[in-house]
Amino acid sequence: MSSLVWFRRDLRATDNKALFQAALEATDGLIGLFVITPQQWKSHDDADCKVKFWLDNLRELSLTLAKYRIPLRIETCDSYAEVPDVITKFAQAHHCDSLYFNREYEVHEVRRDNLVSQECESGGIAVRRFHDRVLVSPHEIKTKEGKFYSVFTPYRKVWETKVHDWAVSVGSPKKQPESGLEASEIPTQIAGFDFKDCHNDAWKPGEKAALTRLKQFSQNNIEGYSEARNIPSVDGTSFLSPYLAAGVISPRQCLNEALATEGEAAEQEGAKQWISELCWRDFYTHVMVAVPRVSMHQPFKLKTNALNWRTDSADFEAWANGQTGYPIVDAGMRQLNQTGWMHNRLRMVTAMFLTKHLLIDWRKGERYFMQKLIDGDLSANNGGWQWSASTGTDSVPYFRIFNPFSQSKRFDVEGAFIKQMCPELRRVPSAALHDPKKLSKVIEEKGLEYPDFVVDYKEGRERALAAFKSLT
Ligand SMILES: Cc1cc2nc3c(=O)[nH]c(=O)nc-3n(C[C@H](O)[C@H](O)[C@H](O)COP(=O)(O)OP(=O)(O)OC[C@H]3O[C@@H](n4cnc5c(N)ncnc54)[C@H](O)[C@@H]3O)c2cc1C
Known part of the structure; x- marks a missing residue:
């Protein structure tokens, strides 16, 4: 009987605990399996560039696994609900009596894995799970x-x-006997995802x-x-x-x-x-x-559910498109939109700007980030958003609101990053990038096409302070 190793977000051959152990214990060959679930990914807001990155890495993984004579097979179904059936049928068809995988910790993933384990075990397939992530x-x-x-x-x-x-670390997997099973072709397209604008060049797969x-x-x-x-x-x-x-x-x-x-x-x-x-x-x-509720659109600090978030869609669009009139915020959002990645300092600045100055619900921003990020990860993204919005565990106190101008003055003194992402500001002297009055003046004098402030900084700050204070 063969063994089966189920890959998820552990797309590597080296130092992969489930793979290493499966290869060590397999007595009659090992098969790798990855299940593509387009509808589930869509419902989780997985970004186009991230899904493309997964496929590109699966291709590399398949080549690497071939060196250990472990064929990587691909199955596709719509959602996690179908995965238990897909896996048990696959295991039976390929005479596998054991299944190995590394744990995932999100609510839907845990539910899926428990169902897979139950179904496999009741069909006589032994299941081994590992903490690897x-x-x-x-x-x-x-x-x-x-x-x-x-x-x-x-x-x-x-x-x-x-x-x-x-x-x-556990090292590389043991080489397996010839199985005669071909690896699957890795698809280049997935229904519902559009890869044409994905610029993943900064992250070579593998x-x-x-x-x-x-x-x-x-x-x-x-x-x-x-x-x-x-x-x-x-x-x-x-x-x-x-x-x-x-x-x-x-x-x-x-x-x-x-x-x-x-x-x-x-x-x-x-x-x-x-x-x-x-x-x-x-x-x-x-x-x-x-506290699983944090990954189900609930704040860690439940009382913040009572916050009177604004639902201004024009303000949200200005933020999302990098058109707020605040250079450091716009530079960060444009980096996200153009590259699928954003610098950590700017993730904090942009998240805080949305949730404090614009007083827009952190869940809207969290979702937008997830739909764009190549590194989108539920717990890190949620943690970062709830930190910035002061709704999370150990988050920034609500009254410590980043001033976007002080932030750029400290962390982008010469305005090098702002000018790279906002080319219309290239002719603005750096001092003016960190000063609202000077900035407005230069924009007017030079006739630059750069938006007015979406909100007055001080008014936005006061509004946020009042809203948060009303909860205490
Ligand atoms: C609002 C917001 C949203 C975020 N969303 C994500 C996300 O979806 N995915 C993600 O991986 N990170 C997220 N982060 C954390 C952090 O911004 C990124 O991990 C970091 O910018 C990645 O760049 P790096 O690999 O060069 O990091 P480095 O500074 O080199 O750090 C090394 C690694 O440590 C981890 N890490 C670093 N900072 C954090 C942090 N604050 N929280 C959790 N892990 C961290 C990452 O895995 C990172 O790759 C978010 C932060 C904020 C404030």
């Missing part, structure tokens, strides 16, 4: 009272005591490309990460998020590479800060597992 399992970190941590810093302290035991990116980052950038990570005009961060979100690289590979850069004091500081970002990734998964 995060560094430390979300069920592992609890307070002394057995409760979940809702604040990041104490969570991280416990995480740091556990992470080394959990972060042991684990080799991801590992090269990781090496380059650890050799060239990790040392200055603590400073440079806030500057959108420089390559100060790893740009690994699309690979991490699709599982083309494992968080263990990232952690171990960062630990290996230890040496110079400054390097250590950068590596430490970067590892802390990997911990945020685990933290938001931990929050989603402990």
